[in-house]
Amino acid sequence: MLPTAPRRRAKPALVVKIPSETSYLALVRDLTKKMAETAGFPETTADRLALAVDEATTNVIEHAYKGAADQEIELRFEDRGPEFRVEIIDTGQMIDPRTVPRVDLERFVTERRTGGLGMHLMEKIMDSCTFRRSGRRNVCLLVKRKDSAPAA
Amino acid sequence: MSDLTVDTRDVEDVTVLYPRGFINAHTVRGFDTAIQKAVARRRFRIVVNCEGLTYIASAGLGAMMGAIEEIRASGGDLRMASLNETVHNIFEILGFNHLYKTFPSEAEAIASFREGGQAAS
Numbered sequence: 001m002l003p004t005a006p007r008r009r010a011k012p013a014l015v016v017k018i019p020s021e022t023s024y025l026a027l028v029r030d031l032t033k034k035m036a037e038t039a040g041f042p043e044t045t046a047d048r049l050a051l052a053v054d055e056a057t058t059n060v061i062e063h064a065y066k067g068a069a070d071q072e073i074e075l076r077f078e079d080r081g082p083e084f085r086v087e088i089i090d091t092g093q094m095i096d097p098r099t100v101p102r103v104d105l106e107r108f109v110t111e112r113r114t115g116g117l118g119m120h121l122m123e124k125i126m127d128s129c130t131f132r133r134s135g136r137r138n139v140c141l142l143v144k145r146k147d148s149a150p151a152a
Numbered sequence: 153m154s155d156l157t158v159d160t161r162d163v164e165d166v167t168v169l170y171p172r173g174f175i176n177a178h179t180v181r182g183f184d185t186a187i188q189k190a191v192a193r194r195r196f197r198i199v200v201n202c203e204g205l206t207y208i209a210s211a212g213l214g215a216m217m218g219a220i221e222e223i224r225a226s227g228g229d230l231r232m233a234s235l236n237e238t239v240h241n242i243f244e245i246l247g248f249n250h251l252y253k254t255f256p257s258e259a260e261a262i263a264s265f266r267e268g269g270q271a272a273s
Contacts, residue, residue, distance in 0.1 A: 025176050
């Protein structure tokens with residue numbers, strides 16, 4: 001029988017549930033920054049990742065739950081070795097990210113548009129930002145590779 | 153301690169806003185109100201002194217975008233001073249450093265209105 005290398009077990013995920021209230025965004029930010037730093041990202045990158053998760057959580061509160069404060073948001077942090085993953089999960093209305101208009105800063109000024117900035121930030125900061133429906137749940141998955149360059 | 157306070161000070165024809173804390177979807181109303189109050193007083197030359205601002209999310213940037221057209225159409229501008237590294241990075245990521253003039257200090261931002269001056273970055 002051939003010897004087998006010991007299987008490296010993935011670190012367990014940290015799963016947190018918060019009420020759908022904007023007052024919890026500061027906690028989300030602090031927690032994300034701490035988890036990102038623990039995963040090995042420098043403070044500057046950890047700050048950006050915290051902002052991306054803040055924006056994703058804000059989107060859930062404002063759009064999926066339409067401001068209702070009595071719902072629940074699940075955050076799942078995973079350090080998968082080469083990449084850091086955060087899932088933001090809700091049971092509100094599915095928002096198709098393809099319907100969110102992309103940011104054109106000149107048009108923002110002339111048309112007084114203020115929406116879409118959060119999605120734009122998330123896409124700039126993360127390596128990937130995907131949305132899927134899983135049963136009754138909406139799952140936003142944010143991924144940052146540890147070898148990727150910081151956001152421009 | 154409040155998550156965000158915004159003090160206001162008039163320096164001749166320039167109004168300086170001092171956000172202290174952080175601006176996100178939870179606290180943005182205080183920042184938006186401070187900008188709107190200045191505009192309502194027809195104070196269109198505005199400097200946001202970011203020395204006490206720890207970070208700003210898109211909600212805060214949206215508040216600035218919502219007011220900038222009226223401010224500029226009225227002959228004024230909204231200029232930024234003393235951005236820390238975190239806030240400066242967010243500006244760069246979004247390209248806001250091309251939309252808003254930023255200065256190392258409040259004094260330089262105020263002086264720029266006198267000189268029609270160029271931004272430092």
